Amino acid sequence: MAHLTGVEPRPRIRHNDYSPLTPPPLGGWSPTLGASVVIPAHGGQHRLDLTLAALAAQTYPAHLIEVIVVDDRSDPPLRLPDLRPENTRIVPVPDGGWGAGHAMNAGIAAAEGEIVQRLDADMVISREHLEALFRWHHLTDYLVTIGGKRFAEEPALTPGQVHDAVRHGSPEDLFDPSALVSSSTEETIRRLDGLRASKNPYQVCTGPTVSLRRALLDEVRGFDPEVVRGQDTEFAYRLAQAGAVFVPDPDARAVHLGLPAQRGEHGRAIVRLVEAHLAHRVPLRRDLRKEPGRRWRVPYVEVVFDVTGADEPRIVAAVDAVLRGTLTDVAVTLTGPWTLLDGGRRWAPGTEAFDLALVRAAFGHDARVRFAESAAPTAAPVPFRYTAPIDAPPSPALLERAVKAMLEERVGLLVLEAPGGRTATLERTEAVARARLLAAPGEAIADVIAQTHGVRHATPDEFDKVSTTGREPAAQPVESTQSAQPAQPVRTTQAGAGTPGGGGAADGNATARPEDRAPRSRRGLFRRS
Structure with missing residues (x-):
């Protein structure tokens, strides 16, 4: 969506709290829009x-x-x-x-x-x-x-x-x-x-x-x-x-x-048809995806790895790490120079094109793995996107636990900072989309997410605990059964390093409430390939 012209900048609404907007009184204003x-x-x-x-x-x-x-x-x-x-x-x-x-x-x-x-x-x-x-x-x-x-x-x-x-x-x-x-x-x-x-x-x-x-x-x-x-x-x-x-x-x-x-x-039959459609297209309806062995039209999480310059063993190890995690409702997008494989060229062993050809041969028939020159601006309609270095794939339970924390705390961006400067991010699609809409020219997307949804920085071992159940996150209730009480506020940063559109150091790190924080362990969050 293009920026508005000739009017004030768009208001920065947090979550769905449109309280900052004051509509004109009925009968007391002059409409102009067709x-x-x-x-x-x-x-x-x-x-x-x-x-x-x-x-x-x-x-x-x-x-x-x-x-x-x-x-x-x-x-x-x-x-x-x-x-x-x-x-x-x-x-x-x-x-x-x-x-x-x-x-x-x-x-x-x-x-x-x-x-x-x-x-x-x-x-x-x-x-x-x-x-x-x-x-x-x-x-x-x-x-x-x-x-x-x-x-x-x-x-x-x-x-x-x-x-x-x-x-x-x-x-x-x-x-x-x-x-x-x-x-x-x-x-x-x-x-x-x-x-x-x-x-x-x-x-x-x-x-x-x-x-x-x-x-x-x-x-x-x-x-x-x-x-x-x-x-x-x-x-x-x-x-x-x-x-x-x-x-x-x-x-x-x-x-x-x-x-x-x-x-x-008849009505119950119609409800069954509705749920069949929504199960494939609305990943947040976890209650409709009770069978972990199925593959769904719109996955719950997209995992993005940039494979530019990486060799085949590292790429394969990263993809396999995601696909055998406790959260199976995922898709992997591998971004890189896939055009090197176009045009009927020969792929000499030892070249980047040869490694890419091996990867495409390994995963080209797996519908969960996608190949793209670059990632789309947002993961829509997928509700979450995880982006990490190719040599730092997630540990088995990371996606399950991190997504659960984001839902509980209602944050829009989770920045995972590991020793050695390696950083991964878990984005909530609706937060990134709104931030892209609202951001002024040159403004960091993470700074806007901090205002509209919240940004949390975490250390790797906060989420690094292998699930003992092997189950995916619990079903999310529909609104008719949710409490009307707002979520507890989450401390947010006003800027982020290594975050989408970010530049500069963070002003501070948000911390989880004690009851939300995962137990620490000695294992690192990221696998080493």
């Missing part, structure tokens, strides 16, 4: 008519709104009712896929607004709904705003009734208050102080009403069209890895027509 409301729809013409009637009564300026209904092969095809926002059109879903994610991508491609709002085709939203969500996007461009919703059986309503009730500010009067069903996500949001205290706020971003700026949307390249159920959670997970902050706004009220779908045998 917005595209994208509605994926498959059938349900009458409910769509009610949704469009509510959209026609919004307080956000009508000339700044376009509405795109994406018809996902409805039979009969959807039509536009008379009562709708003026700038509304229907876009047919293209061939090659189905489902809300595929339809959303078609709508996004047609959208022209700076803000993109994803809205279900069975939502009656309050008149301030769009204004409440969009006002945040006028403050900065890396927010994802989430509207509220309650569920109701659909009463006999006309579009005119909905429009009048929304225009007068009382859409709830259309429904029996005793029959309205609260959303479970609203309770989670409340307990976690409006998600300010949430460890994984993406989990409540389930789709019916969500908005974000175009740049952030482009950064994650839209929805995954292969995910036909659970696509909103998967999308939100990738937004989190891009450094996004999630802001629910209670003033963005809505009623979802129809009761929650996850009921009965």
Whole structure:
């Protein structure tokens, strides 16, 4: 994402605590950003008519709104009712896929607004709904705003009734208050102080009403069209890895027509399909990866070694050390001059190209090992990246223990400094992505991470204890079961040596709380090849 121009620098939000942002009061400001409301729809013409009637009564300026209904092969095809926002059109879903994610991508491609709002085709939203969500996007461009919703059986309503009730500010009067069903996500949001205290706020971003700026949307390249159920959670997970902050706004009220779908045998089957998709694409859902023998589409940790100038035995030893560690949900990226092997050249023994050819022959068929000229700016969508010298691969339990410590302490960067000047780093992808977004020209990425997530420096033997269980980190609970209490603060450095984008010496070293610190041993953190 490019830096903002013509406005103040982006605010540096710590974790998901957006408290430094103060949105303008509803009705007391002048919006300027154009917005595209994208509605994926498959059938349900009458409910769509009610949704469009509510959209026609919004307080956000009508000339700044376009509405795109994406018809996902409805039979009969959807039509536009008379009562709708003026700038509304229907876009047919293209061939090659189905489902809300595929339809959303078609709508996004047609959208022209700076803000993109994803809205279900069975939502009656309050008149301030769009204004409440969009006002945040006028403050900065890396927010994802989430509207509220309650569920109701659909009463006999006309579009005119909905429009009048929304225009007068009382859409709830259309429904029996005793029959309205609260959303479970609203309770989670409340307990976690409006998600300010949430460890994984993406989990409540389930789709019916969500908005974000175009740049952030482009950064994650839209929805995954292969995910036909659970696509909103998967999308939100990738937004989190891009450094996004999630802001629910209670003033963005809505009623979802129809009761929650996850009921009965059919609902349970849908949940199983959702979990099958998320297991492969959302590594933080450790509860969905209970079988250690499997290989997953998105690994939990990426390990990066620069193999430039290294001989084959050292490279092979480093890769094998990672692959036989206690944390098996990993991928290894070997960066170096792999183009030396291109063009049909001969590889003379004793040359760098010959060693690289041996390595590629050894690991070229192992899907866990990748070859690249250089590492990508972040590990996204992988949530963690470990980078170490080729002659200092991790000891068997290092990744398991270090990742666990990062999760418990909520730090964004762990710098491991061993004797002899060797340094390894464990990065949290969301922290690096946000720091890259916020850093001023020439500013060290580690300095920004210290402000937004925290940086911890550690000595090698703090984590060098071989696990006696051989098990991977415990499953991370979903937000609905997490405590609302914020994590204890972690002492952070303001600069780092040997850290991503860093330069200069650190001002000080953070230390773990005694109960979090691993027992010390005499073995070094890094293996010697």
